[in-house]
Amino acid sequence: MQQRMDAVVANASHIYLDRGVELAGGWIAVRHGRVAAYGDSGTPAPPADRVIDAGGRVVTPGLINTHHHIYQNLTRSFGPAVNGTLFGWLTTLYPMWARLDQDGAYYSAYVGIAELLLGGCTTSTDHLYVHPRPGLIDAEIRAAQDIGFRFYPTRGSMSRSEEDGYLPPRSVVQKNDVILEDSERLIRAYHDPSPGALIRVALAPCSPFSVDDDLMRATAELSERHGVRMHTHLAEDPDEDSFCLGHYGRTPVEHFEDVGWANDRSWVAHFAYPSDAESKRLAKAGVGVAHCPSSNMVLCGATANVPRLRSYGMPVGLGCDGSASADAASLWMEARGALMLARFVNGAGAFTARDALDVGTRGSAACLGWEDEIGHLTVGALADLVVWDMASVSLAGALDDPIEALLRCGPATAWTTMVGGRVLVDGGELQLPGLPDALREHRRIAADLQRAL
Ligand SMILES: [Zn+2]
Missing domain, CATH: 2.30.40.10 (Urease, subunit C, domain 1)
Incomplete structure (x- = not known):
C-alpha cells in the first residue's frame, strides 16, 4: 500500500x-x-x-534571500534620502534608525516576512546592524517563529561613529566587547545547526567603513570557534574604495583578506567594484556573493558581474537588500532584475531565466552553506x-x-x-492571522520614526 x-x-x-x-x-x-x-x-x-x-x-x-535589512521597511522611500548617494542616504537615515526598539524590530520583521512570502521567498537572512537598544535580533526572531518562517538573522554591528570621523551617529554604534558578547549569546540562544532548522545565526559587522580591524578579526575567530557563517557588505560603492585606501592603505577586498575573512564561511553583499584579480581570489577562497539588483540600480551605480563571477566558480545568490534602499522586497522581482542586469551588462546571450532562478535558489543556498536541504526540490530536501x-x-x-x-x-x-x-x-x-494588527503597529511605529528628524 x-x-x-x-x-x-x-x-x-x-x-x-x-x-x-x-x-x-x-x-x-x-x-x-x-x-x-x-x-x-x-x-x-x-x-x-x-x-x-x-x-x-x-x-x-522557494527563493532564498541572502541580504536584507528588514527594519528599514519602517523608513521606506523616505523623501529626503531617496535621491542621495549611498553615504548621503546613510547619514540621512541613521538618526531615524537610532529610535528603533524591540517593538519596531518585531513588527518590521513580521510585515517584512509577509512581504517576502508573497514574492516567493521561503528562507531569508537579515542584517540588523543598528543597535540603539538591546534585544532587537531576539525580537525579529520572535516574529519569524510566530510565522513559522525559515530565518537566518545575522548579528550586524558598527563600532565606529561620527566622533571618530566615520558615518554613523554615536547612538547606533557599540563597543567591540559588547558586540562580541552579544554575538556569542545569540549563537548559543538561537543558532540551530541541526537538519531542518528554522533558525540559524551568522555574524555580520556592517562594512569596512563602520567597524575596525580588531572587530573583523575577532568576529572571524568567533565564527570559526562556533562553526557559524560570516556576512558583510563589500565593494559596494566607489566612496568605500576611497575610504579604505585613505584609512587602511588598501582596497576593500585587500582589507577583507587581511582581516581573515577570505574563506568559505563568508558571503558578502553587492561586490560591485572588485578588480578582476580580486574576484578570482575570493572565488578561489570560496566566498559567496549576495547579488542585489534593485539596490544596485537605486544606490550603487554598478552591479556584481554575475555571469563572470559564476564562471570563476563563485557562489552567487540573490538579495533584496534593505527595504529603504530597494524599497520593495520581492525575490521574484530581484530574480527578474538579475536577468535584466546580466543581459544589459554582458549581452543577450549571457544569461537566461534559468540562470536567474538558479542564482535565487541553488546559488543562494550555497552562500548560506545549506545546499544539502534548501534551494532545490529533490527527494529529502525541505x-x-x-x-x-x-x-x-x-x-x-x-x-x-x-x-x-x-x-x-x-x-x-x-x-x-x-x-x-x-x-x-x-x-x-x-495565512497570517496576526497581519492586520502587525500592519497597524508597523504604521504607528514608522510614523513615529519618521517624525524623529
Ligand atoms: Zn545592505
Missing part, C-alpha cells in the same frame, strides 16, 4: 525541481516537512491529507516551495517556455508559498 502523505501539490503545469531537472507537469508529495516524492503527469500521485491544486501553475523551489500563478493577465500568451515566461513576464506573485510543508500563502492570500 502507498504511504499516505501530509500534502500533495498536484496538477502543476510545470515543475522546476533543481538546476537542470524539470518536469513538464506533475506533482510533488510532502511528508514530515520534506519532499517525499514527485512524479510527472502520467504517474498517479500518492494519497495525502491535503491536496493543493496547482492546476495550470508552475512550481519552483518542502520549501512556491506555486506561481501563471493565469494572470500579464502572463497571457506566454505558452512556450514556462520558466522564461515566469521571469520575463509578470509581475508574478506566489499562489502558494510553503515553508517546511506549512502553507503560509494559500490561493495568493497570506
Whole structure:
C-alpha cells in the first residue's frame, strides 16, 4: 500500500525541481516537512491529507534571500534620502534608525516576512546592524517563529561613529566587547545547526567603513570557534574604495583578506567594484556573493558581474537588500532584475531565466552553506516551495517556455508559498492571522520614526 502523505501539490503545469531537472507537469508529495516524492503527469500521485491544486501553475523551489535589512521597511522611500548617494542616504537615515526598539524590530520583521512570502521567498537572512537598544535580533526572531518562517538573522554591528570621523551617529554604534558578547549569546540562544532548522545565526559587522580591524578579526575567530557563517557588505560603492585606501592603505577586498575573512564561511553583499584579480581570489577562497539588483540600480551605480563571477566558480545568490534602499522586497522581482542586469551588462546571450532562478535558489543556498536541504526540490530536501500563478493577465500568451515566461513576464506573485510543508500563502492570500494588527503597529511605529528628524 502507498504511504499516505501530509500534502500533495498536484496538477502543476510545470515543475522546476533543481538546476537542470524539470518536469513538464506533475506533482510533488510532502511528508514530515520534506519532499517525499514527485512524479510527472502520467504517474498517479500518492494519497495525502491535503491536496493543493496547482492546476495550470508552475512550481519552483522557494527563493532564498541572502541580504536584507528588514527594519528599514519602517523608513521606506523616505523623501529626503531617496535621491542621495549611498553615504548621503546613510547619514540621512541613521538618526531615524537610532529610535528603533524591540517593538519596531518585531513588527518590521513580521510585515517584512509577509512581504517576502508573497514574492516567493521561503528562507531569508537579515542584517540588523543598528543597535540603539538591546534585544532587537531576539525580537525579529520572535516574529519569524510566530510565522513559522525559515530565518537566518545575522548579528550586524558598527563600532565606529561620527566622533571618530566615520558615518554613523554615536547612538547606533557599540563597543567591540559588547558586540562580541552579544554575538556569542545569540549563537548559543538561537543558532540551530541541526537538519531542518528554522533558525540559524551568522555574524555580520556592517562594512569596512563602520567597524575596525580588531572587530573583523575577532568576529572571524568567533565564527570559526562556533562553526557559524560570516556576512558583510563589500565593494559596494566607489566612496568605500576611497575610504579604505585613505584609512587602511588598501582596497576593500585587500582589507577583507587581511582581516581573515577570505574563506568559505563568508558571503558578502553587492561586490560591485572588485578588480578582476580580486574576484578570482575570493572565488578561489570560496566566498559567496549576495547579488542585489534593485539596490544596485537605486544606490550603487554598478552591479556584481554575475555571469563572470559564476564562471570563476563563485557562489552567487540573490538579495533584496534593505527595504529603504530597494524599497520593495520581492525575490521574484530581484530574480527578474538579475536577468535584466546580466543581459544589459554582458549581452543577450549571457544569461537566461534559468540562470536567474538558479542564482535565487541553488546559488543562494550555497552562500548560506545549506545546499544539502534548501534551494532545490529533490527527494529529502525541505518542502520549501512556491506555486506561481501563471493565469494572470500579464502572463497571457506566454505558452512556450514556462520558466522564461515566469521571469520575463509578470509581475508574478506566489499562489502558494510553503515553508517546511506549512502553507503560509494559500490561493495568493497570506495565512497570517496576526497581519492586520502587525500592519497597524508597523504604521504607528514608522510614523513615529519618521517624525524623529
Ligand atoms: Zn545592505
